[in-house]
Amino acid sequence: MEDITRGGQFLVKETKCENIFTPEDFSEEQIMMRDSVKEFVDKEIWPHKDRFEKKDYALTEETMRKAGEMGFLSIAVPEAYGGMGMGFVDTCLVCDYISGATGSFSTAFGAHTGIGTMPITLYGTEEQKQKYVPKLASGEWFGAYCLTEPGAGSDANSGKTKAVLSEDGTHYKITGQKMWISNAGFCSLFIVFARIEDDKNITGFILENTQDNGISFGEEEHKLGIRASSTRQVFFNETKIPVENMLSERGNGFKIAMNALNVGRIKLAAACLDAQRRVTSNAISYANDRVQFNTPIASFGAIRAKLAEMATSTYAGESATYRAAQDIETRIKIREAEGVSHQEAELKGVEEFAIECSILKVAVSEDVQHCADEGIQVYGGMGFSEDTPMESAWRDARIARIYEGTNEINRMLSVGMLIKKAMKGQVDLLGPAMKVQEELMGIPSFDSPDYSELFSEEKEMIGKLKKAFLMVAGGAIQKFGTDLEAHQQLLMAAADMLIEIYMAESTVLRTEKLAKKQGETNVQEQIAMAKLYLYQAVDIVTQKGKEGIVSFAEGDEQRMMLMGLRRFTKYTNMPNVVGLREIITAKLVAENKYCF
Template sequence: METINKTLKGGEFLIKETLASDIFIPEEFNEEQRLMADTAKEFVQTQVEPLLDRLDNHEEGLMEGLMKQAGELGLFALSLPEEYGGFDKDFNTSLLVTESVGGGHSFPVAFAAHTGIGMLPILYFGTEDQKQKYLPKLASGEWTAAYCLTEPGSGSDALAAKTKAVLDAAGENYILNGQKMWITNAGFAQVFIVFAQVDGDKFTGFIVEKDFPGLSLGNEEHKMGIKGSSTRQVFLTDCRVPQENILGQIGKGHLIAFNILNLGRIKLAAATLGASKKVLNIAVKYTNERSQFKIPISKFGAIRHKLGQMATRIFASESALYRTGHDIYLKEQELLAAGKPFAEALLGAAKEFAVEAAMLKVDGSETLDYVVDEGVQIYGGYGYSADYPMDRAYRDARINRIFEGTNEINRMLTVDMLLKKALKGELDLMSPAKAIQDELMSIPDFGDEEEGLFVAEKKIIRNMKKAILLVAGTAVQKFMMTLEKEQEVLMNIADMAIKTYTAESTLLRVEKLINLKGEEAAARQKDMALVYLYDALDGIYLAGKEAVASMAEGDEYKLLFIGIKRFTKAEPFNTKEARRRIAAEMIQKNQFVY
């Protein structure tokens, strides 16, 4: 497998190796970036957290007021160019601030809907007049934005929307009729990004203002969690929208919807990371305060296992997130240098890494779900009480596996996008897949002993990639044009890819950290990288075994199963002691310290 010293293309991690020196790690954030993150965290701690109960009860104007305050602090303006009232910061800075508000329960939902899917369609697809009219007010918090895509009959199948737009007889206004549902920020937004079918079949975006005649709202939805966010239906009844408020081109609304979702997915991963860290901090403190059998429960092995595993999954998710965020930034700079306009550059970069964004969304949301579930368990009976913090955290977390495309959709998209890249010639997956099938028929090559850090672990990563290519190559050969119907196999492959990308990102982060600070300073981070790697290896074995059993029988199955076993074989590692060491440091410092 080739090692390169430049940014990979999206999805190329499967067939090429990356040098640790070429990835960005969170430890490299500079003082200015950390100051922005601290400002966001302090805002959540001092302004949002004291109001959580009142927010959940939908006290009139409360969330809207917080959004205005956040805008005045500059938290909405980070990614925008200066000419629209922004600070023009790089992509990882915007991810870091999104992470920093992520522990604010319902607030980051409103925040992300506004700064991501609300503002960005105008930034990237709007005319200059539209940008000048809307973006400064959205950046300052004077106005708030909402995104209207989902309808009662179209969730994951967004292009099946039935909302219609017809040009009036004077040729000046489009008349919109339809119904949108689950619209975040609807209760107080001044600007709505609405998708409708022009003339019944041309999926198109529109900028609709709250005061346009014919726009009305349903009541606030009663939700399982994120109760403090405004979620309403939006009704369009002969809603008159000026022709100049068409967003992008008629019939090209799918370009807006899908490109913005690429950015939305990675930003959701950032928000779930912030929420996960907050929950773990609360859990660690509780284990030191709560005693059973006359000793703090933090001394029990079962509790330390939970804390160590929670920290490991958070650290791994964080490693993958900022690796991808930096790759998107580098690709954006490359496209700008090639003469691409601003909007095309970031959208092109996000599209390039759409595979990684989908994987991050799945991993981040499922890490948070794991963390809050274990948080409830650590609190025991108190965890089930609404008077203690895990109740709200548990309920609020659940939506993230549905937001921005369900995790099932994102898993299938991961494989679908990889295969489409291969079919277009952008990614050569089939040559390595064929080579791996040939390798199975030969005697294993034990090779010469390599030297350097993490030699054995990097071999494990290479073999994990071989296992993916073995399963994916077999699936393509077996099912060909009907592969999209084999959703279980697609999800097996996606799980293997997610675990591999995250494990590799974590290992590279720790390698870079050791090179910067020495092995002793990164000892617990090394523990987390290895715990995650060995857990991932077990997961890849199970997913691979399940996939090949569903595709082959007899001798063919035996050969494929031998391959899965060969590529998931490793020397044993004591994950129990590693988790204990990770937990012990957090318990001693009474917080998540990594």
């Protein structure tokens, strides 16, 4: 039990590679599930990409029904309500591999299985769960989630939709406007949030989408990407909801919404992974086939660098997402073993790792966008054409940085939640931060370190990057105290440092575990990717650390902190980045796909 890391503790506690879960640890059952999902996507979704791009909403609905028949909509639903009752890692695995072909289906799937179904399984009464969840799990019904309003986006609790209790006390009448509602065009059930009287917080309700109940819809939105994902405004005009359809308690809607977002964030990261794999594989295949100057462009260094970077960010995203997914699953099992109900265990398990969920949402959504952008560049002029898969991949990727909380919100949340955990004594930031200050005042060691073991220097570097974050965050807290949240640019810089530390450490730990299992000589490409990702992480921590320090420190304090930052980001043996990329690309080009 002492090896169980709690949320946010990665920053102050060393994690051993044996204690993280990696994609190479998938069980036979998980591999069978993965292959089943891939077969479904390759048969039912990928061949019809052009129809999805032409806004074939009926195809999205039809494919969702097929996914329901295959059981893919029920992975996370407890068996008592018609689901498979599988673990959190399984849920992320299915979300990962079912989302790679098109963002339209990915969004419909994610909205239904996540925010359309999960609030009832986690917050519903037994009667509500028995009545609604089996229909949602099977795909007989589809769910939608009505939270966002024209004046309430990131500030979700500021919604104006009203719920008024009827005179006879049997139902609420809901009046208001919701926008950007995924699955609105074909859903059977809404999770709706409204305010009762002048309550401080909104309340959640379960609403069946029936005729003649004051529900009307806007036209389908014309969007940059996810074109066959049904997205409409929904208007409620004294729409009746039985009092027994209140979800959880009065005023608990904001809490439901925030916890749904925590789960949604890690699932969104998972949903970007197979998109990255497919984009990378397509780019490699095209680069091998495309001949210029009598040579395949895959042999040109400028293209090879792109392919290596695309594969590396994909590998890093996998490493961090499955590490966090298993940490959440472990925490859920611990709570269940203590006698807590499954729904309470899952809520608290995900909430425990909310920092990591925000980190993943930001990192992987930005990596998939960059990957698709580079994919277009590898294709050149053809990449800009609708005839190739890169153009739609790039458009579909763009929404990932906006929904489940914008990346700006999630950056600030990740640091804000870490500080709150420290205030509550759940993560000891103060002790390590004080040690860093003492180290800065002391004389640095000039001993020659022993780097004979694999990743010994890299792990030391990750430890130093953690010190750099503690130095900047500690200094900022000392300077601004509780006013720190008003300094958003400083929080954003600190968040980028935090993100890179988690992503780099996850990648190194996965590869160390793999090397111990398979031997270093058999995983040279993965070793190269881990070193390449860390090198770039060090650059980002250096840049963002400087930006943070000079924004709040002056004079001797600033000079000392900048000197500390240089010490904490200095390699003893600088890696040959070009050489690392070559090792990675040689394997990719030979295999003609993303092969890790």
